Amino acid sequence: KKLTAGSSKVALRDPEGVMLAALHIEEVWQPDRAAEAKAVFNSTSKAHPGADFAINKSNAWYIGGRLEGLQAPSHYDFRTLRFTPAELRAEFARLGWRRVVAFQTRNPMHRAHVELTFRAAKQVEANLLIHPVVGMTKPGDVDYYTRVRCYQLLSSKYPQGTQKLSLLPLAMRMGGPREAMWHALIRKNHGCTHFIVGRDHAGPGKDTDGKPFYGPYEAQGLFKKHESDIGVTMVPFNMMVYLEAEDRYVPDDEVKPTDRVLNISGTELRQRLNEGRDIPGWFTYPEVVHELRRSFPPRSQQGVTIFFTGLSGSGKSTIANALLTKFLEVGGRPVTLLDGDLVRKHLSSELGFSKEHRDINIRRIGYVASEITKNGGIAICAPIAPYDATRKHVRQMVDPYGGFILVHVATPVEVCEQRDRKGLYAKARAGILKEFTGISDPYEVPADAEVTINTGELSPEEAAQQIILHLEREGFIGVSGAAA
Structure with a gap:
């Protein structure tokens, strides 16, 4: 159906199909997505999550208009921590809180964050709202x-009755300075009078040249x-750093040249979790470490996806079966083989071989592999997977749950053609098989294997x-393939 301004309505539904709102369309237009990204994020780089989404993942047509709310989305998790703006304002009034400073975060909180928020509340003589985002954030x-x-474990670290935890269902755009102002407006709607803005607020990190997208x-x-x-x-607050000699946290602009400063970045924290290494008490609390280790066990206890890619006849299935046999021989961990032909038979029998259908097939394999990885198993995938963007999408699906190892079976097309027992290459050369990888359809050689x-x-x-x-060297398995 063609949408037109002033005469169309669109139903907005949740993933289960429940209608939450209706959009009365007042505008329909085709945006300049690159210009939009430049205006909002001051970037058109693929390395910027917000800009990349705006340019490459948002729809080619936009619609806008009056939104008619019908019912609030249903949330079944942490229900006692979810407040609408009106509910939170009423809660502040009930508690007698007239000055409230909000703290926005998308990361776990550690000792530095507790010290920062405590200082901020004390500085402006306000109560503290810890208001973390629980929607889409930065990949990883x-x-x-x-x-x-x-x-929840940190409430006891503050003076009783001075802080409140509430969850904010928000998709972050990683828009830096502009997003900081947006976040403040949201907190104003929730009844806050003050807002903490720290170092690199809502920043997406660095670009492909290693330069930060925004100033600190x-x-x-x-x-x-x-x-x-x-x-x-x-x-405003500077980054908090730990003074070893004084056993306390201070803003980095209070550090003297002679002070010895300690800090652990988010990347280093993840490495320590992956490797099962010690996380020092000056950095965070033992109960937080325990909770993080529950969700991020060392690599030897994580699931892993081994994703083969290569031309038809390159030897992917043969190697994958040899690898499966080695894992089964050692035992200790569930292993699943998702071979290209088997997946086509059992999961994707209705699909053809167009680029669209190939992408759907690979994404299905990626989804199954991510579930296996999430539950601590080993997924061995052996499709052709000719397209780089689709392989990267699968990597993004698996990465949050464990390891992803891309294996490129780099057998030349001439060798694959000589091995062709099914006669597929001959049929492709004769034009009988259309869109055949390596002959009439491209194979994009991976640069990230x-x-x-x-x-x-x-x-x-x-x-x-x-x-x-390779798996042993990366810590995913023990010596000789055993579970570590």
């Missing part, structure tokens, strides 16, 4: 279930410029052993 972030359990305190500068328009007072195998130089058993050695 800790899932919100784990984060909320960590937040650029958000504070833009916020200060518009503070009176927003109607919320900013509480963890393991590359040349079957002209290695037997299937040697190739499987090469993969096992």
